Amino acid sequence: MDNYILIERHGHAGGTCRQPEIVQYLEHCADKYGVRRRKKLWQVTTKSNDEEKQIFTRVAVAATRPLSSAAYPKDIPGIDTCEAVVGTGASAIQVVPEIQQMNVSQLLVFQRTLLWIVPRVDRTITQWEKNLLARFPIVKKFIRRSLYWSREALVLSFVYRWSLRFINQALVISNLEREIKDVELRRKVTATWDFECKRALISSDWYPTLQKPNVHLTHPVDIIVRATGFEAQQFALPIYGIDGCALAEQWSDTMKAYRAMTEPNFPNLFVLLGPKSRLGHSSVTIMLEAQLKYITEALLYTFENSLGSIEIKDGS
Structure with a gap:
């Protein structure tokens, strides 16, 4: 199929995606398969x-x-002059640690919903590992399928209340207790429902950031960052x-x-x-x-x- 056109919001493959490694991969695919020049x-x-x-x-x-159009609260009195980070969801756990590292004198975070946090197991894939996966595709397939089925088993454990579900809840609680020693702060960020009744968040720097001396989980502020997510339930285009x-x-x-x-x-x-x-x-x-x-x-x-x-x- 070679008669098609690709319409992007921004001038590169991947649209609004900003993650460098993913963008690099999409750019590579766009060049490899000739996606850039279509009718x-x-x-x-x-x-x-x-x-x-x-x-x-x-x-x-x-x-x-x-997740392409941001959801901004418009019906809150004074929201246009409020200066803080509003929200503690997936958007906030990405922007708050970055803002904190900018040496701001004070960063206030307003929280409504408590969510469970899962540590991010992140590391750079070494060149040796890349060579191994390229030379032995069966290893790559095995790892991919293992990751897939481990995630599927996790979801099934929520539905059928397998022991795996409670093991995972115990692990996220253990991580919270290990990361946050302050009992009052820990109480403020501990979710009140079972793990995965709401979508869990993945971060390894959220808990450490909340404990920095210039970060406070609530109050008069200078700048507001609306970390209130996206219009995920509305389709992005009129069709x-x-x-x-x-x-x-x-x-x-x-x-x-x-x-x-x-x-x-x-x-x-x-x-x-x-x-x-x-x-x-x-x-x-x-x-x-x-x-x-x-x-x-x-x-x-x-x-x-x-x-x-x-x-x-x-x-x-």
Whole structure:
């Protein structure tokens, strides 16, 4: 397939992604597979520098991702003049440690929801390991599948209350007690529900940051950082199907889609990471690979059978 166009919010592969290693990988793939130079019958309207353009394509794949548009609180009196970090979720555990290292005199963090923190097991993959994986693909496959099934077993342990679930809860509590010695601060950050009733966060520098002398978990401040997450429950783009049917309206009561990708009234439209396909326990790459495989097979069937469009039946 070589007749397609890639539309990005930003000027590089990966869109809003900023993680250097991931961006480097995406740039490599874009060059390797010639993604940068592609053509144009869905109607897509783009706007850049106040100039609107319309693009017509036969098939549209919406890969906008759920975490691309920030969710800002607008109904709180004084929020525009508040100066602090608001939130202690996935956004906050990334920005707070970085701000603290900027030698600010005082950093105040406002917390609403308590969440369990899992230590991040992170390290640089050595060149020796890269050579090993390149030379012996079976080792790479074994490691990949081991990681996948360990994550799946974790989810099943929550559903069926296997002992693994309680072992993991004991481990995160042990990590909290080891990292935070101050009993009052530990009380402030200890979640009141079982592990993974809400999505856990992964960080090895969140607890140490909260104990720095210039960081306080609440009060008058100078700057506000709204670490309040993203508009994850709203689709990033206005999309209209047959007879002007709006995807947002069709999803207003319940967000659902066949295999999380296709909807009735929207022929030749595929949505990546659609309803109920956003993994919180494993690599989202696994889900994307499975969805892209399905999309590729659907398009091949469409083209090989000279079909003008492919659409899921209502009620599927």
